[in-house]
Amino acid sequence: MLKNILVLIVLNLFLFGHSQILKQEIPDKLVVLTFDDAPASQYSVVAPMLKEFGFGATFFVCEFPPNHKDSTLYMNWRQIKALDKMGFEVANHTRTHANVGKLSQMEFNAELEYIENKCDSLGIAEPKNFAYPGYGLNALALEFLLKKEYAFARAGGSRTYDPLVDHPYLIPSWATDSENKNEIMSSMGLAKNGKIVVLTLHGVPDIEHPWVNTPPELFMEYLQYLWDHNYKVISLRDLEAYIDVAVAKRIIAPDLSNNLKNKCHQRQFQNLFVSEFNSSVLSKIYCRFKKQNQQLRFRTPVPPW
Numbered sequence: 001m002l003k004n005i006l007v008l009i010v011l012n013l014f015l016f017g018h019s020q021i022l023k024q025e026i027p028d029k030l031v032v033l034t035f036d037d038a039p040a041s042q043y044s045v046v047a048p049m050l051k052e053f054g055f056g057a058t059f060f061v062c063e064f065p066p067n068h069k070d071s072t073l074y075m076n077w078r079q080i081k082a083l084d085k086m087g088f089e090v091a092n093h094t095r096t097h098a099n100v101g102k103l104s105q106m107e108f109n110a111e112l113e114y115i116e117n118k119c120d121s122l123g124i125a126e127p128k129n130f131a132y133p134g135y136g137l138n139a140l141a142l143e144f145l146l147k148k149e150y151a152f153a154r155a156g157g158s159r160t161y162d163p164l165v166d167h168p169y170l171i172p173s174w175a176t177d178s179e180n181k182n183e184i185m186s187s188m189g190l191a192k193n194g195k196i197v198v199l200t201l202h203g204v205p206d207i208e209h210p211w212v213n214t215p216p217e218l219f220m221e222y223l224q225y226l227w228d229h230n231y232k233v234i235s236l237r238d239l240e241a242y243i244d245v246a247v248a249k250r251i252i253a254p255d256l257s258n259n260l261k262n263k264c265h266q267r268q269f270q271n272l273f274v275s276e277f278n279s280s281v282l283s284k285i286y287c288r289f290k291k292q293n294q295q296l297r298f299r300t301p302v303p304p305w
């Protein structure tokens with residue numbers, strides 16, 4: 001009898017706790033778009049395309065070494081500020097794209113603070129969300145993000161985000177590249193029954209890191225598909241309208257045994273020579289966004305030998 005009562009109490013606490021995580025029901029067809037590493041094409045190609053569709057997105061920025069100052073490859077801070085002014089979320093990806101699983105708390109703090117201070121000095125909204133560079137993480141990194149009061153942290157893992165099961169600092173995502181269209185398209189179908197699909201993109205196109213390249217015409221196909229099928233496309237920040245992160249962090253234990261990396265990251269050295277971009281399709285896309293006067297320079301990826 002006593003055992004049954006205890007089971008009931010535990011079950012009640014569990015169910016009550018979980019009902020508190022959600023501020024409102026997660027609708028079907030909810031997709032979060034995230035963009036990493038601050039390549040130049042995120043300003044010149046991605047942002048205008050997203051604006052055209054009225055979609056939200058999060059840009060996880062860093063000063064990617066060694067070429068972040070090359071404005072043909074990476075956004076400068078003026079362009080990052082423009083993303084903020086356009087209503088997109090600017091979030092933290094560390095200063096140097098550091099594997100935070102290998103940093104001391106002091107080093108991690110310096111990496112985070114550099115981006116925080118940069119945003120502060122430029123009047124960009126305070127970054128409250130984080131993405132693990134290279135999907136590297138450990139329990140200490142999670143602890144530190146908690147200390148710094150970050151809301152969400154995005155990883156990989158190629159599966160849906162279930163806000164009742166996944167810790168807010170272990171948000172799974174799929175990463176796009178030039179070869180996984182079928183996988184990405186079928187992932188979108190999984191945004192239902194309380195599960196959210198989070199996509200990680202890099203450059204559109206990505207000149208320096210071809211293993212995570214998304215050709216602009218493919219990106220356009222994704223956006224068109226989301227639009228045609230009435231998906232709600234938002235930033236990570238927008239998820240706070242649905243999820244009480246403080247409650248979720250209290251109730252959900254982080255499960256570090258799950259796969260938290262994305263396949264295209266693991267494939268990077270098998271795929272150095274990206275397929276040629278279809279320049280005529282590209283130029284058509286650029287013509288739609290004449291407002292942008294940023295010149296993109298294309299060059300063949302250089303192999304590491």
Ligand SMILES: [Zn+2]
Nearest residue numbers: 036037133134
């Ligand atoms: Zn990255």
